[in-house]
Amino acid sequence: MSSVASSPVRRWQGYLHRHGGMRIAGLLALPMSWLVLLYILPLAMLFVTAFWTTDSFTGELVRAFTTENFQRLFTDPAYITVALRTLGVAVAVTLVCLVLAVPISLFMARVASPRWQPLLIALMLTPLWASYLVKVYAWRVIFSPEGGVLESTFGFSPGFGWVAVVVVLTYLWLPYMILPVYVGMQNVPQSLLDASADLGASSAKTFRRVLLPMVFPSLVAGSIFTFSLSLGDYITVQLVGGKAQMLGNVVYQSFSTDLPFAAAVASMTVIIMIGYLTAVRRTGALDNL
């Protein structure tokens, strides 16, 4: 056995093979430092800053613990309205995306012939190749109450406001819902659907009792995208939201003048997301993954 483990490289490889912990450390050292430096640390600083305040005369940052920002957020009716509107828009976008994505994914994954599937996926992804700003400005032209596309074609436009925000955000985030749901639908074995029909279930019952519960984790995955992307958006709101503001706009407006307050508002969206994920976990629907 003299030929084995002779070179230093070989010996090093042998060492790694025997010490599993070192292999994992080598694998994860780089991504973990990236995560900690660029995600966890800033997030922690965000939470800390949210409990600071600014001097109202000088505008200087005051590094002293206070819950003043959150008190303002929870007592000022204007902010409560904005927070609730943000939540409402995110929920509406997610629901509309779900309602649209389920039939589209069902068609793509289980009805369309395998030959067409790659083309359908490509078509579904093409909007993602265009610039975000171009798309939102296009929608601005469509919704504009004065001479917009809708106005000049149908003589009616809902104008700028939360309806326009929901429509545009749904348009923007729909692919993020379709993709996981499509994959989920594709992963359901045909024999399960056959078995359900075989046992006497109509197509509607098979959909409700077998297909939907089995793709539920995919629906959740998609909804995490649409929900969190909608929660944090402020550019669409600025361009087609009219007077309607969302939490993102509040952050955008106050971060230069009152950084701690902006941090507190931003923390709210993070807390809402954590609440959503906890609620999903509670349903137990993800236990069978």
Add this chain to the structure above:
Amino acid sequence: MPDQQTPNVAISIRGIRKEFPGGVVAVHDVNLDVYDGEFLTLLGPSGSGKTTVLRMIAGFELPTAGTIHLGGVDVSQVPPFDRDVNTVFQDYALFPHMSVLENVEYGLKVKKVPKAQRRERATAALASVRLDSYADRRPKQLSGGQRQRVALARALVNHPRVLLLDEPLGALDLKLREQMQIELKAIQREVGITFIFVTHDQEEALTMSDRVAVFNAGEIEQIGTPAQIYENPATEFVAGFVGTTNLLRDDTAQRLLGHAGMFSLRPEKLHIRASGTPAGPGERSATGTVANVVYLGAGTRYTVSTQEGDTLLVQVPNRENAADVAAVGAPVTVLWDEASAYPVTQTAHQAT
């Protein structure tokens, strides 16, 4: 078959044909009657159309032409959920998001059987496959054999007119498979439901079935009892696919049997004797040398090359040490009863 005089037909298939998009004809022209309480096996190699026929009976595929009658009613175009048949799938197809009990209850639940009643029936069905203590488990917590029995209980709890089984034992290891063969047969006798069983395993077909339908290239080559199929194969394909045989044709048949035609001669019908042993009355013989010896445990298979250049397979039970019968290169005489050679026909589609 339960009643030899007037067996009731459970399923009657007439002129059924299945053509898939792209022009692939999976099933050509199949006619088949399945009797009440019968255990019928559809046997054939992969791609022979046996599974497609089963899927058409279940309703997962609709026939391109022909009719399927279930209990006298034409169900050819009826969706699966309105047919009184249930299927045990090759991959079991248990619902992973439901417990074992919920899986078994599913058929009763979608048919709106009251909860107390369906729970009782599902529990009884689970007990009949000895899995009542596993009711609360998830399918993925069960072994292959257990999943198979859950799939069986889930189908049987609905008391279907016919139970369809699509290679249900294929994924099990040999011992478990043999055990399940016996168990399936026992359950079938007990519940008295018609079983249609699809397999490519000829041994499984012979040991379990009342009748076997041998499929080849989308057609049925022969239907009969296991003994008929094995002893009296109708065609060249059946003789070769079910068991091993010496297929003697043309010049070979002329030389060895004394008349032309095509004949199946099973290896175990042949005897190996010392070279020069004379043939008895009603016997035929051939002399040659042993070209190969394969030890099979219970028996030994010899390949004998005759002087005329023909090859004969001879299978001998190992009543004595195989090496003592004949070794490679030994000159031997092979003897067989004239009646053992069974005439077979070549099928039309095989010639093309």
